[in-house]
Amino acid sequence: MQANLGSIDRTIRILAGLGLIAATLSGAIGTWGWVGVIPLATGIFRFCPAYLPFGIRTCPMRTNTPKGKK
Template sequence: MKANVGNIDRVIRIVAGLGLIAATLSGAIGAWGWLGVIPLATGLVRICPAYLPFGISTCRMKS
């Protein structure tokens, strides 16, 4: 599969995912915070399945 998550999008996903997981582990939020695994994983592998049907890509265009 071709990467469809750009650098800025990737950083935001990783930070948000880690933030949700950390908040869950600290007890600040409930078990729903484990959903942070999803943005963390998509940020790490640079592929977002939700972008595929819409043809969205936040990667830079090569000139």
């Protein structure tokens, strides 16, 4: 499982997931707010399986260049 989420995408997912869960726990929204577990988990693990079929990556590509060499 290779990371495919960048830092901005990851931050948005974690905040949205926590917001939905908090709203559910406070009673502001119904039980559908537990769907916030999905963006929270994908943000924590830096991996979104829905991105795979489309080849989407929001994280920078790693290079195989050793440190100190260009």
